[in-house]
Amino acid sequence: MNIENAQVQMRKGILEFCILHIISRGEVYASDMLDELTSAKMMVVEGTLYPLLTRLKNSGWLDYKWVESSSGPPRKYYVLTDEGKIFLDAMQTTWFELADSVKAVIHRSEELSKSDTSKPS
Amino acid sequence: MNIENAQVQMRKGILEFCILHIISRGEVYASDMLDELTSAKMMVVEGTLYPLLTRLKNSGWLDYKWVESSSGPPRKYYVLTDEGKIFLDAMQTTWFELADSVKAVIHRSEELSKSDTSKPS
DNA sequence: ACATAGTACCTTGCATAGCAAAGTACCTGT
């Protein structure tokens, strides 16, 4: 295991949340999402995104429609379903709770490092 | 896929970071970690924690020693190696960057929802 | 008409990792 791998692990799951958020703003297609996630430094690739969108669609949280493009093949524009909106809310709550939990752990470390109290030895 | 599953996904990877943090404070054994992670609402189980500790050990980031217990079987007390400390720093940087990225995506959604600008239709 | 390039979406195969459940082993008290 290396640091790159660990960073990948950390992004997992959160990606799903970010994608739902992006779609919640209005209709977008996959390349739009890739651009935005890349510019937010989330490093996603097609092989991850497409299967994820398919999963979200099959779970009933997304829907899409084909839209002709003036330059290239048609695109799938995604939207959130009503169920998807509820799910996104739940994910957002989870995210904030998780961020709080992490903050609690980090903060605890900083507290204790001031008056170091190792255990056995 | 359901919400519980999605929440599990979101915790992945971050768990590793939290465990390293907990160990960085001083020597602990697995049940200590389970207690702390549970009280921080991170919901971890043995089947996840033990293989994870083994992986971190095999990667050279943790070391442990057996310590006799006054009530029960001996315990493995873990410590961070020097390499592990470097790794933890990298993970912490990644975490803050990731939290920033998520914040950027969420914030962008809030901005746009004020003056809704859906695309095609 | 044909070839090339660009864009967009999809699929296959592999490796990693979470988790439930079952298993092993040690210690203490009766």
Added chain:
DNA sequence: ACAGGTACTTTGCTATGCAAGGTACTATGT
């Protein structure tokens, strides 16, 4: 010796990220 509690380990299943390769449509140049 046996029951109960504690601690660590292993097995088998499943989900999922990702690299790489594939399909298909459009536009442009010759």
